[in-house]
Each structure stands twice: as C-alpha cells, then as structure tokens.
Amino acid sequence: MKVNCIIVDDEPASRDLLKRYIADTDILNLVAECKNAIEANEVLKNESIHLMFLDINMPKVTGIQLLKSLTIPPKVIFSTAYAEYAIDGFELDAVDYLLKPFPFERFLKAVNKYLDIAEKETPVENRTILLKSEKKLYRIPILDIDFIEAIGDYVKVVFREQTITVHSTFQDLLEQISYPSFIRIHRSFAISINNFEYIDGNQIIVKGNTLPIGKAFRKGLMDKIEI
The missing domain is CATH 3.40.50.2300 (Response regulator)
Structure with a gap:
C-alpha cells in the first residue's frame, strides 16, 4: 500500500x-x-x-x-x-x-x-522496514530478517538467504526494527527467535549460521524463548 x-x-x-x-x-x-x-x-x-x-x-x-x-x-x-x-x-x-x-x-x-x-495497526505478517544499501532501497518484511550483525559503522542484515550492509549504528537499527521477537544475543548480534534452529552451549544456530551468545544476554534470550 x-x-x-x-x-x-x-x-x-x-x-x-x-x-x-x-x-x-x-x-x-x-x-x-x-x-x-x-x-x-x-x-x-x-x-x-x-x-x-x-x-x-x-x-x-x-x-x-x-x-x-x-x-x-x-x-x-x-x-x-x-x-x-x-x-x-x-x-x-x-x-x-x-x-x-x-x-x-x-x-x-x-x-x-x-x-x-x-x-502497529496492521497484521504482524505485513510489517516492513525500509533499508538502503549500495544505492538500492529494500523494503523487507520484519519477519523475514534472520539476524543483524554490527560491523563498525555498518550493520549486516541477513534475510531470505540474502545479505545487505546498511550504514547505521547497531542500536539505531534495533530501534527501527522494534519487534518483540527480535532480541539482542551479543553486543554485535541480534536475531529473530522465530528463525533460530537450536542452541549449542554458548552458540545459537539461525538458518545455518552459527552465532555467539554473550554472557550478559543469555538470560534474556532464554526467558524470551521460554515465553
């Protein structure tokens, strides 16, 4: 629309x-x-x-x-x-x-x-975010985002087996996504808990990607999964 x-x-x-x-x-x-x-x-x-x-x-x-x-x-x-x-x-x-x-x-x-x-007044499955990467503007359904990773002054966004790099701070992008099932698991990573496969010790596998779980973020992650 x-x-x-x-x-x-x-x-x-x-x-x-x-x-x-x-x-x-x-x-x-x-x-x-x-x-x-x-x-x-x-x-x-x-x-x-x-x-x-x-x-x-x-x-x-x-x-x-x-x-x-x-x-x-x-x-x-x-x-x-x-x-x-x-x-x-x-x-x-x-x-x-x-x-x-x-x-x-x-x-x-x-x-x-x-x-x-x-x-917020539309069905969850229709919520999107606009992200600019390499002169292209992407309209991405939030539920399609698997995880984001902080890389200096940029953030890597992985979705639907695609990866784009956005010029943004990690915290700023988290605030723009602003979705309950999206949670920070490490100082440099945040994931959609809808898309993770399993947890192995201090690592979590999201769509085949192995990501670290920071000690300070583990409890929040586990609480969210249990909910």
Missing part, C-alpha cells in the same frame, strides 16, 4: 530535496507540494493524506498553527532549520523532527518511524 504524502514548505530548495527523497522511496506517493499552509489546507480538504512533511517557520501561518487548526490531521514529520522548535513539534505528537539540511538516511529513519506507527 502506498503512503500518500504532501510537502508543505515555503523554500523551493527544501521542497526539491524532499521531492527527490520521496521519489527514491517507493512506498511514498507525493500527492502535492505546497508553498504555504493555505495551499496545504486546501489539499487536505480534498485528498486522503497519510503523512505530511511540514516546515515550521513559514510566513503568515506557521506549520504549528496549521497543525493545531486541523480537526483530524495526518501524521507529521516536521522539517526546519531551527532546532529550538523541536519541543513544540514533539508536543504535537509529531512522528519525527528533521533539522535542515538532512541526508537521505536521516529522512529514511523518519519514514521508518512513521511506518512503525502505522503498521
């Missing part, structure tokens, strides 16, 4: 950047780009919008004023050059807050936060 979104920003360069990022993210469908809150309000009246990329500091009507005026607002990812507005944004239950200028990876993290919120 496509996510209908709009851009609301008075700066042409910011709109162009978001348009490029949205075009590179297959799950997003850009319905309209708006130069101000008045244009955005008209679009919201006539279109079904799931997600709004909203600038805060706009003339006449700010992004925060627009959001407060909506009876049933879409989910919002704020984008602004002013960090001091972050608290106001989060008080309005914004999905995320992008501080300009932001790279594609940070944009993608925000979109994944939105997907996590939206997919």
Whole structure:
C-alpha cells in the first residue's frame, strides 16, 4: 500500500530535496507540494493524506498553527532549520523532527518511524522496514530478517538467504526494527527467535549460521524463548 504524502514548505530548495527523497522511496506517493499552509489546507480538504512533511517557520501561518487548526490531521514529520522548535513539534505528537539540511538516511529513519506507527495497526505478517544499501532501497518484511550483525559503522542484515550492509549504528537499527521477537544475543548480534534452529552451549544456530551468545544476554534470550 502506498503512503500518500504532501510537502508543505515555503523554500523551493527544501521542497526539491524532499521531492527527490520521496521519489527514491517507493512506498511514498507525493500527492502535492505546497508553498504555504493555505495551499496545504486546501489539499487536505480534498485528498486522503497519510503523512505530511511540514516546515515550521513559514510566513503568515506557521506549520504549528496549521497543525493545531486541523480537526483530524495526518501524521507529521516536521522539517526546519531551527532546532529550538523541536519541543513544540514533539508536543504535537509529531512522528519525527528533521533539522535542515538532512541526508537521505536521516529522512529514511523518519519514514521508518512513521511506518512503525502505522503498521502497529496492521497484521504482524505485513510489517516492513525500509533499508538502503549500495544505492538500492529494500523494503523487507520484519519477519523475514534472520539476524543483524554490527560491523563498525555498518550493520549486516541477513534475510531470505540474502545479505545487505546498511550504514547505521547497531542500536539505531534495533530501534527501527522494534519487534518483540527480535532480541539482542551479543553486543554485535541480534536475531529473530522465530528463525533460530537450536542452541549449542554458548552458540545459537539461525538458518545455518552459527552465532555467539554473550554472557550478559543469555538470560534474556532464554526467558524470551521460554515465553
């Protein structure tokens, strides 16, 4: 299912950047780009919008004023050059807050936060995560991920007999996956307990891969398996 979104920003360069990022993210469908809150309000009246990329500091009507005026607002990812507005944004239950200028990876993290919120209302088997690797964007069902491994500033993701490498911190990717059956077993490994085969001493076999179990993580793993 496509996510209908709009851009609301008075700066042409910011709109162009978001348009490029949205075009590179297959799950997003850009319905309209708006130069101000008045244009955005008209679009919201006539279109079904799931997600709004909203600038805060706009003339006449700010992004925060627009959001407060909506009876049933879409989910919002704020984008602004002013960090001091972050608290106001989060008080309005914004999905995320992008501080300009932001790279594609940070944009993608925000979109994944939105997907996590939206997919909590969908069947478990349909939940997905977007990951970028070597200029390709993968949409991966979370239940298909066998394990992830920290490798310096990158994380190796193994799924459906495929392996990709993602530029991310280990903890950040764990938070994006955010799924009950996914558990850390070592300082450098986390697995889906749905896909492990057996435990042999301080090792666990996941789809034919032998992974170490860290002493500090063993009890949490065993408790999760017993549940």
